[in-house]
Amino acid sequence: MRRTLTAFLTSMLIWLNFLTVYTSRAQSISDDAQTADLQRKTQNPVSDLISLPFQNNTNFDFGPDNEEQNILNIQPVLPVRLNQEWNLISRTIVPLIQTPELIQGKGDMFGPGDIFQSIFLSPAQSGSLIWGISPAFQFPTATDDILGQDKWCAGPAAFMLNMKWHMVFGVLANNVWSFASADNTDKPWVNQMLLQPFFNYNFPKGWYLTSSPIIAANWKEDHNERWVVPVGGGGGKIFKIGRQ
Secondary structure (H helix, E strand, C coil): CHHHHHHHHHHHHHHHHHHHHHHHHHHHHHHHHHHHHHHHHHHCCCCCCCECCEEEEEEEEECCCCEEEEEEEECCEEEEECCCCEEEEEEEEEEEEEECCCCCCCCCEEEECCEEEEEEEEECCCCCEEEEEEEEEEECCCCCHHHCCCEEEEEEEEEEEEEECCEEEEEEEEEEEEEEECCCCCCCCCEEEEEEEEEEEECHHHEEEEECCCEEEECCCCHHHCEECCCCCEEEECCCCCCC
C-alpha cells in the first residue's frame, strides 16, 4: 500500500512539474509572439495602432558656416476603422527645428516648422503586402519664415510595405505643390517630393535594426541642387513597461 501511494505521489509530482514547464514554455512562446507582432505594428508607419513616434534628424555642414541643424519630427498616428474592409489612418508630422544663423543678425532659431498631414485609406484585411493612398497637406505653421516655406500646399501621398520573414520594408511617398501664400511673402512657390524608404530586420526578444532616411527632391531647384539623400541607420528593442 505504501509503495503504491509513493508511486502515485511521484507520478503526480512528475505530472505537475510537466504542467509547470509546459505552461511556462507556452507563456514564453505567447510573449515572444506578442513581441514580434508589436514589432511589426510599430514598424508599420500607418498601422492600426495608436502610436506617437519620434524621429530625430541632424544635418551637418548646414548654412553659411557649415554648422548643424537638428529636426525632431513628432509623428502621431491615429487609426479609425471605417468598416470591415477599410481603415482610415491619420498621420501627422510636427517638426521642431533648431537651425543655426542663416541671416546675419538673426542668430540661431528654434521652433515648430510647417505641419504635414496625410489621411490614408487602406484595406483592413491584407496579407504581407500592405498599401494605402491619401491626400497630403502642408500648413504654414512655422513660427518664423526661416523655419518654414510660408505656403499652403497639397498633393497626393501613398505607401506600400511588405512583411516577410523577419523583415518589414517599404516606402512612403508624397509630392506637394503650393497653391497660396500665407503672408504674401516673396518666398518661392513649392513643388517638392518626400520619399521615405524604411527597412527593419527583427531579432528574437524584441531587438531590431532599422533604417528610415527621408529623401527630398525640390523640383524648383537646379539639377545639381535638387536632391537631398541622407544615409543612416540604428537599432532598438521593443519592451513592456508594466502591462503596457
